[in-house]
Amino acid sequence: MNVLIIYAHPEPKSFNGALKDLDVSELTSLGHQVKVSDLYAMNFKAVADRDDFQMLENEDFFKYAKEQKRATKTNSFSKDIQREQEKLLWADFVIFQFPLWWFSVPAILKGWFDRVFASGFAYSSENRYDSGGLKGRKAMLSTTTGSPKQAYTPYGIDGDIHERILYHINHGMLYFAGLEPIEPFIAWTPSHNDEDRKRYLEEYKRRLNNLSEIPAISYHPTSHYDEHHQLKKEYRAF
């Protein structure tokens, strides 16, 4: 497989850095092709603005999504966006490695989604979710938390990690753009002790050796929704 790793942490010696390094060494030794976007090392521009385009359709009233749509057609994104989009098209599998900051991705990674997952490229009004622009590719979140696992259970103080916290990323970003997200890898409070970190690195290594066996998160295809965007009654199992 061609594996793209999107990595967002300011400290190379961090546990996130160790997980990213393990991605590269393990996946390479398994015979995969690996590319890394190390957003901090690249000094990746986080903020979506006019500079993201080589030209603008409307200088007087800047509409970001509209300019994205045009830039996709005319191939006129800024070079840094083009490079990331090319890597996505090359990839069969995308791994996102980041610390969970404020129950979401760090701003530098949010900016990567805002800018690279462009209208016309990653989605359109007709092509979203299972028909999104990046369909045919799998993806996985690999993240670290500052609170223990119990805090993220359905009755946990921080909210259910899958249904309330990662949903806006797995469903709203990855699946929306056509990627098929598999179950995330979560290292709970790995900063607290060395033993945990070792155990998580071993566990992550096993996962990298069995990526194809990790189940996809079960989301409904768009065909399960009616013309009012409501899940059809026959699919409401819960």
Added chain:
Amino acid sequence: MNVLIIYAHPEPKSFNGALKDLDVSELTSLGHQVKVSDLYAMNFKAVADRDDFQMLENEDFFKYAKEQKRATKTNSFSKDIQREQEKLLWADFVIFQFPLWWFSVPAILKGWFDRVFASGFAYSSENRYDSGGLKGRKAMLSTTTGSPKQAYTPYGIDGDIHERILYHINHGMLYFAGLEPIEPFIAWTPSHNDEDRKRYLEEYKRRLNNLSEIPAISYHPTSHYDEHHQLKKEYRAF
């Protein structure tokens, strides 16, 4: 009241810009003191990194939250972070005005949370949620969507706006830091027609005139959770 408006949109003529302008004019005419952080106009730095501190405790191994904790004690954040923190301490009410991008805040606003809601200032391991650093203040999200309201219902294709989408912001960012979030103001697909925009501006104006009557979102205080971070059985109404 002292009202702080955190505004994140790249185009001043946008509908988000109009809502922000209405905030300023209406709240001022009602006798409130108003300050605005126009993140795009300020060219606000989105990415959390070493430059956020006037000095570092550990140059060799950069731990962001640890440096934040120290910077709070020694008053050594970068000037732009200090200014935002001072505005927060001044405010009785904080309004966040932004377009919903990828089911979350734009990167420039995520960066504002990452950098300004610092460990030691907005929270600590002991002081979170109802005892968070910004307690005693209210807050409100005011946002615009690209999909219609039906898409965000419990069976909607994009996921329940309150439980699945805005939860990580209202509960995870605002409430976590001690702010008391009231029900958000949401303009659904306002870009689609002029009539809708007029109607939303009138509706928003009415809301600004009745801010104190808008109910707070009902979240449990930390005392409702046990030592394993689980909601105590007597509070599980659902």
